[in-house]
Amino acid sequence: MSFLRDLEYRTASAQFELDERQSDTDDTDSTPAPSADAATAAPAPAKPRPRKFRLGAWEARELQRTLKLNVPLTELMAWSPEQVQAEVDAFRADPARWQTDYSKLLIIVTGNLDEMYEDLAERVEDCDTDADVFHAMSQRLSVIDVKKALGSRFRPEQVARLGNQHVIYPSLSRSAYQRLIARTCAQYVDEVAVRSGLRIDVAQPVLDEIYANGVFPAQGTRPVFSTVHGVLGGSLVRAALWAIERGAPPGAVLPLTLGDDRKHLCVRWGDAEQRLPVVFELEGLRERASLDFRTLLAVHEAGHGLVYAVLMGTAPQEVRINVASFNGGYASYAPQKAWSRRMLRDVICVSLAGRAAEALVFGPDAATTGAEADRKQATANAIAYVRHHGFGSRVSRTDVTTQQDEDINTDVQPTNAEAEALMCAEAERATALLRTHGDAFRALVQELLTTGTVPAAEFAKVTGIAVTAAAPHAPSGPEPWHARWSAFAGDGA
Secondary structure: OHHHHHHHHHHHHHHHHHHHHHHHHHHHHOOOOOOOOOOOOOOOOOOOOOOOOOOOHHHHHHHHHHOOOOOOHHHHHOOOHHHHHHHHHHHHHOHHHHOOOOOOOOOOOOOOOHHHHOOOOOOOOOOOOOHHHHHHHHHOOOHHHHHHHHHOOOOHHHHHHOOOOOOOOOOOOHHHHHHHHHHHHHHHHHHHHHHHOOEEEEOHHHHHHHHHHHOOHHHOOHHHHHHHHHHHOOHHHHHHHHHHHOOOOOOOEEEEEEOOOOOEEEEEEOOEEEEEEOOOHHHHHHOOOOHHHHHHHHHHHHHHHHHHHHHHOEEOOEEEOOOOOOOOOEEEOOOOOOOOHHHHHHHHHHHHHHHHHHHHHHOHHHOOHHHHHHHHHHHHHHHHHHHHOOOOOOOOOEOOOOOOOOOOEOOOHHHHHHHHHHHHHHHHHHHHHHHHOHHHHHHHHHHHHHHOEEEHHHHHHHHOOOOEEOOOOOOOOOOOHHHHHHHHHHHHO
């Protein structure tokens, strides 16, 4: 539409200039030819041709915009001053023509608020965490998180003008990515079918490998589209040309499967097979560990995951050792809204369970330094247990300070021994739990060695432990606080 308006303006300008030149030419041609008595006769006055246009193209366009006229520019340019004035007066007298009704206007303000996603938006290199974990975390966001994020960018009165109607888009789930990959691959297949007459049947393992190498949950869909194009963009064309050269008729279906080495796509026609090289870089990174190192990771992460499930009553969100974004493995857990005394002791036990599993399986001398971060977290929790939360022998908050007006107990030395004793007790408990649930522990290690990952939905099946997956929309809470209140209230009555 903007092009048509611009074209109309240029055409009208050209006609106005042509009319101006013709008018000047007519003025010159109207001068009478000299006669024999020209010296004595007065020249006859010229009679210029009336101009076709009264307004220039720019003036007509401004008039058209201002008065909201649905009249061609060339017609407006020919209006007399009386017509223009009459139209202006009519426009002023009719408010419906110059007032704008905004009662049905819907304003949508869009943007990225990375602040409300905390560390999710910054985990751009994370291609290992299950997309469902990101999806569940982002679904807990509410209008309160939106207000906080907006408050870091705008003044309070500006935030208020944006109102309370906010549409929050969660991170895509695993099933959403799978549907997206299937649909995008189908588009590539359809395009090749239109051009070649052959239909290529992409096997499910190919789609699974595209997911494993293309999904970065914090980055959305663009990496997926890039991976699909890199894997299928040229491969489908080469497969179709290869089959046509071997006499494949229009309408033939060519199966496209994943090679056993996961470095080739295989297309078949008749008894012939063509191998098409592809690069699945992330899969290579996940398999870079030696068997010994993978075994170490499996034992360590299984220790964390098993003890967590036994103590918390819910399965870990995911236990994984085939990691591409860093050289290691992890067990991820659902967040908590509140921590009881028992729960805090349990989380210390879970942190120490990785080292306990290593010592149990490999022996104390073969245990590794890989538990350094775990022990650091366990120490921090033990110190907070004793000094800050009042769960130990101290009632007062204990800590160091350099501020004279900070009212805390600064006698920290006795709490060190108490925190150390707490950690030793939880380390022994972790070992005992692993021994008690030895069969489940072995099954979990074996599954990690075989598949590299155990999601929450499969944890109970793999280990045989009766646990449930944590609810995706709400943090778990192992303590039955409401049931205990009900019992208390009943006793009081």
